[in-house]
Amino acid sequence: xxxxxLIAITAALAAGALTLTACGSRDSGDKGSDSDNGGGTVVIGxxxxxxxxxxAMGLGIKNSADLAVRNANKQKLVKGVTFKIExxxxxxxxxxxxxxxxxxxxxxxxxxxVGPLNSSVAESMQKVFDDxxxxxxxxxxxxxxxxxxxxxxxxxxxxxxAYFRTATTDAIQGPFAAQYVFNTAKxxxxxxxxxxxxxxxxxxxxxxxxxxxxxxxxxGTEHINPDxxxxxxxxxxxxxxxxxxxxxxxxxxxxxPLSKQIKAAGAKIPLVGGDGIKDDTFMKLAGSExxxxxxxxxxxxxxxxxxxxxxxxxxxxxxxKEEYSAYGGYAYDSAWAIIEAxxxxxxxxxxxxxxxxxxxxxxxxxGVAFDGVTGKVSFDEYGDATNKQLTVYAVKNGAxxxxxxxxxxx
Amino acid sequence: xxxxxxPEPGEGTHARDxxxxxxPRPPGRARxxxxxxxxxxxxxxxxxxxxAVALAGGGYLYATRPHRPPPREDxxxxxxxxPAQVVDMTYLDGQATPAGAPPRSFSFAVxxxxxxxxxxxxxxxxxxxxxxxxxxxxxxxxxTKSGSARKITITMHVTECEKAPKNAGLPFLDVTxxxxxxxQVQSFILGPRYAQELSRALQVACSNKVG
Numbered sequence: 275x276x277x278x279x280l281i282a283i284t285a286a287l288a289a290g291a292l293t294l295t296a297c298g299s300r301d302s303g304d305k306g307s308d309s310d311n312g313g314g315t316v317v318i319g320x321x322x323x324x325x326x327x328x329x330a331m332g333l334g335i336k337n338s339a340d341l342a343v344r345n346a347n348k349q350k351l352v353k354g355v356t357f358k359i360e361x362x363x364x365x366x367x368x369x370x371x372x373x374x375x376x377x378x379x380x381x382x383x384x385x386x387x388v389g390p391l392n393s394s395v396a397e398s399m400q401k402v403f404d405d406x407x408x409x410x411x412x413x414x415x416x417x418x419x420x421x422x423x424x425x426x427x428x429x430x431x432x433x434x435x436a437y438f439r440t441a442t443t444d445a446i447q448g449p450f451a452a453q454y455v456f457n458t459a460k461x462x463x464x465x466x467x468x469x470x471x472x473x474x475x476x477x478x479x480x481x482x483x484x485x486x487x488x489x490x491x492x493x494g495t496e497h498i499n500p501d502x503x504x505x506x507x508x509x510x511x512x513x514x515x516x517x518x519x520x521x522x523x524x525x526x527x528x529x530x531p532l533s534k535q536i537k538a539a540g541a542k543i544p545l546v547g548g549d550g551i552k553d554d555t556f557m558k559l560a561g562s563e564x565x566x567x568x569x570x571x572x573x574x575x576x577x578x579x580x581x582x583x584x585x586x587x588x589x590x591x592x593x594x595k596e597e598y599s600a601y602g603g604y605a606y607d608s609a610w611a612i613i614e615a616x617x618x619x620x621x622x623x624x625x626x627x628x629x630x631x632x633x634x635x636x637x638x639x640x641g642v643a644f645d646g647v648t649g650k651v652s653f654d655e656y657g658d659a660t661n662k663q664l665t666v667y668a669v670k671n672g673a674x675x676x677x678x679x680x681x682x683x684x
Numbered sequence: 685x686x687x688x689x690x691p692e693p694g695e696g697t698h699a700r701d702x703x704x705x706x707x708p709r710p711p712g713r714a715r716x717x718x719x720x721x722x723x724x725x726x727x728x729x730x731x732x733x734x735x736a737v738a739l740a741g742g743g744y745l746y747a748t749r750p751h752r753p754p755p756r757e758d759x760x761x762x763x764x765x766x767p768a769q770v771v772d773m774t775y776l777d778g779q780a781t782p783a784g785a786p787p788r789s790f791s792f793a794v795x796x797x798x799x800x801x802x803x804x805x806x807x808x809x810x811x812x813x814x815x816x817x818x819x820x821x822x823x824x825x826x827x828t829k830s831g832s833a834r835k836i837t838i839t840m841h842v843t844e845c846e847k848a849p850k851n852a853g854l855p856f857l858d859v860t861x862x863x864x865x866x867x868q869v870q871s872f873i874l875g876p877r878y879a880q881e882l883s884r885a886l887q888v889a890c891s892n893k894v895g
Contacts, residue, residue, distance in 0.1 A: 446873065449854040453871075457812035487851045488813075578766045649769070662873075679868070680856060683774045684875010 314627060317358050318343060318612050319378040320605075321371060321389035321399070324363035327527035330555050331391055334599030335413055336361045339388045341585070341592055342609035352617045354625055359609075360384065364395050371395035375402035384408065385627075385635050386612030388605055393417030394472040396437070404434040407633040411438045411611050413604035416549060416572065417476050418445040421656040430656060436636050438657040440604045440611070440648065442572040442664060444473075446682050447548055448480025450664050451570045454678060455519055455546055456488045459568070465494040465517035467508060467532070469524035474500075477548045478523030485521075493517045498528060505532045509539035519543055525550035530559020537563040544568055552600050557672050567669045568677075573648050574663045575676045576603055585647040607646035615639045765801040767861035768870040770830070772797050775874040778881060779837050782821070788842040790885040794857070794874065797833035801863060804828055808860035809838065812871075815847030816840055824860075845890035855882050 320339045322332035336359075343357040362378070364371040371390055378384045379402060386409045390396055393415045400420065403410045412420075421439065423431035455461050464485055468478035475497075482492055494515040496508045505528075512520055513536070520536060522529050522545055529551040536545060544566045552569040560567065576582040582603055589598050598605075615638040620627055628634055643652040649661045662682035667674040776793040785791075798804045805827045809820050821837040828834045838857070842848050849855060856873040 446854060450871075450873065453812060453852075453854065453856065457814075484853045487853055488849055489847075574769065579769060580763070580765050678871065679768055680871035680873055681768070681772070682854075682873040682875065683772060684873065684878065 314354065315356050315358055315383055316352075316385050316616055316627070317360050317381065317383040318609055319374075319381075319384045319387035319389075320359055320361040320609075321364050321374045321378075321387060321395075322361070322391050323366040324361065326365050328366045328391060328525060330553055330596065331414070331599045331601055332363075332366075333596040334602045335389060335391060335605040337592075337594040337596060338413075338585075338589065338598050338602040338605035339609040341588055341594075342606045342613065344592070345588065346610070346613045351613060352620050355616065355620060355627070357613060357616075358383075364390055364392075366392050366395065368392075368395050368398035372398040372402060375399040379403065379406040379408055385616055385631055386411065388413065388608045388612065390415070391601070392471070392473060393420060393476070396420055397472060400434045400437050404436040407436060407636050409436050409438065409612065409615065409632070409636040409639050411440065411608035411639070413439070413608045414441050414549075414601040415439050415473075416441055416444045416447060417472050418443045418480075419472075419476070421658045432656045435657075438608075438611070438639055438653050440607045440646075440651060440659045440661075441549075441601070442662045442682070443658060444477045444480050444548065446662055447570050447572060447664060448477050448482075449484035450680055451521070451546060451548065451568075451666070452481050452484035452488060452490070454568070454570070454666050455521070456485060456490050458678065459519065459544070461519040461544075462489070463491050463493045463516060463518045464521050465496070465512045465515050465519075466492055466521045466523070467496045467498060467512075468522070469500045469528060470497045471500060471524070473548075473550060474523035474525070476523070477550075478521060481521050481523070498524070498532070500524070500528060502528070503531055505535045506539065508532070509535040509541070512536050512543075513539045513541040517541070517543060520545045522547045522551065526553045526556040526559065530556045530564075533560040533564055533567055546570075549600055552667055552674060554597070554674070557669060557674075560669075562672070564669045565671075569667045569674065571600060571665050571667060572663070573604065573665065574679055575665055576647075578676075578679075579603075579647070579649065581645060581649060582647045603647040607648050607651045610644065610646055611639065611642050611651060614642045614644055618642070764863065764865040766866050766868060767801075767804045767863040768868045770799045770801045770863075771804055771859075771861055771870070772799065773857070773859065773872040773874070775878040775881075776835065778885070782837075782839060785839055786841050788845075788889040789839055790889060791837055791839040792878075792881065792885075793835055793837050794872075795833050795835055796828060796859075798828045798830050800830050802865075803830065803863065805862045806836075806859055807862050807867070808858075808869075809836070810858045811840070812856070812858060813847070813849045813852070815842060815844035815849075817843055825862075840885070842886065842889045845886075848886050848890065849882075850886050850890070851883050853879060855879055 320336050322335040323329055324332050340359045343359050346357050362374040364374055378387050391414045396415045418426045423433050466478050466482050468474040529547050533545040546568040549571040552571040615635045618638040619634040652660045654660050664680045665676050666678040668677045773794050773796050776795055779791040779793050781789050781791045805825050807825045818838055818840045854873050856871040858869055858871050860869050
């Protein structure tokens with residue numbers, strides 16, 4: 275009897291152990307499996323400059339959106355749906371962006387688009403997407419008019435319901451830079467330069483307005499050609515103006531050489547810009563004398579955000595060749611916002627995509643809210659991010675180092 | 685010949701009929717004793733084998749068990765949130781200026797809230813403009829726990845009207861925040877209503893003749 279009991283207990287233990295071992299094996303065997311959803315494919319378009327001067331930022335956007343899609347598929351976040359990325363290169367050109375927008379609209383599987391980088395490109399895409407009710411979430415556009423209309427300083431009117439963004443606008447970024455330059459850096463005379471593009475001229479305008487209100491003096495203004503690399507004439511004007519600081523509205527391919535040539539002309543004064551210059555390529559172009567140059571950027575430094583740790587680790591593990599750059603976290607959150615909106619629509623439709631999925635996804639985007647890489651992600655009545663953080667960075671020892679952070683709570 | 689055929693069953697390897705454990709025909713005595721002996725030995729052998737499998741399975745499970753992160757309270761400070769990431773400050777409204785405040789003073793209230801993490805201590809509140817200074821009620825330092833909010837009354841004094849920002853578009857307060865992770869100075873840009881009311885208050889303060 276005792277022997278039989280021993281056998282029974284031993285057999286039960288063994289069976290239990292084998293069952294549990296089998297469970298463990300199955301769990302590890304699922305890693306990396308991201309298909310077998312048994313349902314439809316939803317394509318998320320990505321539009322960004324993937325070639326040319328601004329490709330460092332554009333490729334960071336593309337890779338980060340791709341990472342979001344991989345994670346959603348791995349988690350089987352939307353049952354029955356497999357997400358895919360289709361990326362198109364706009365070369366930072368509005369005309370190319372518009373063509374890409376039309377292509378995405380013509381492909382029925384595309385239910386949302388992440389991008390673009392440039393506000394001027396966004397202007398050319400907005401109507402195309404809005405007419406097709408295809409939602410667009412930009413991780414990087416900062417031009418206020420895109421969400422609040424051309425007369426945003428007096429009367430905010432949202433022009434397109436299909437346009438959203440996860441980045442903070444220049445309506446906050448420009449004045450924040452002005453406050454830092456005037457109050458903290460104690461610079462009272464500024465020379466303002468822009469590249470005549472939507473982003474650059476808009477940012478320079480919001481900076482100038484606040485700088486003047488604070489009592490600062492604009493001692494000169496200039497516009498440069500974005501295709502140029504020789505800025506020696508402008509540099510000489512800066513030198514002769516007696517400016518204590520230069521504000522540049524534009525992007526790093528021009529900002530780097532501009533900073534270098536201003537210093538070479540004998541004006542050892544800092545160049546200040548917005549998020550468009552906050553890329554490591556700026557230092558390569560500007561050289562060692564860039565120390566002390568400043569940039570504001572939308573969002574808090576990624577290393578300060580507990581929510582970004584997983585993103586940084588996942589991005590590294592995924593083995594992308596390029597850095598995630600200034601907008602990686604925002605691109606991940608933009609793609610994730612589209613995925614969340616698709617999930618809402620599918621859940622509300624008995625687990626299937628409805629026939630008017632695009633319109634429904636656009637509608638659902640307004641109510642999307644989640645804890646993203648960059649903090650809490652949701653949108654206000656204009657389609658702007660409700661999370662509005664900014665950081666001032668300074669060049670120190672060849673790197674951008676955060677020197678001041680702000681939160682807009684208005 | 686392929687050399688592969690149905691193997692002959694060896695001794696003690698006869699499969700039992702599952703539903704009929706006992707042969708209806710009793711075997712001979714000698715054979716019965718041998719079978720019983722083998723059966724006894726087999727039981728011991730099977731018991732030992734099962735025990736070995738159970739031990740091996742248990743050992744495997746123990747070795748490959750999922751490693752859970754330590755509980756939150758045991759985490760090192762580097763895993764806690766930075767104070768600026770969990771604190772929010774919003775503008776409420778204008779307030780009556782406390783009795784005894786110096787001339788050219790005005791007051792307003794803000795609400796400071798802490799969303800998560802350890803308690804946050806406000807060690808200092810300043811504003812960046814020349815020509816202004818401020819006091820807070822409660823006076824810094826003061827501590828706010830996670831999940832709670834605290835109303836702070838700020839009284840500003842104009843020290844030099846010429847230097848005060850009478851028309852700032854996006855004025856802010858600099859707040860020094862401390863928790864067990866870090867000390868940070870965060871600028872809180874309180875929005876257009878604060879900007880308008882600050883401008884109005886400064887214009888009033890600086891239009892008054894002070895005896």
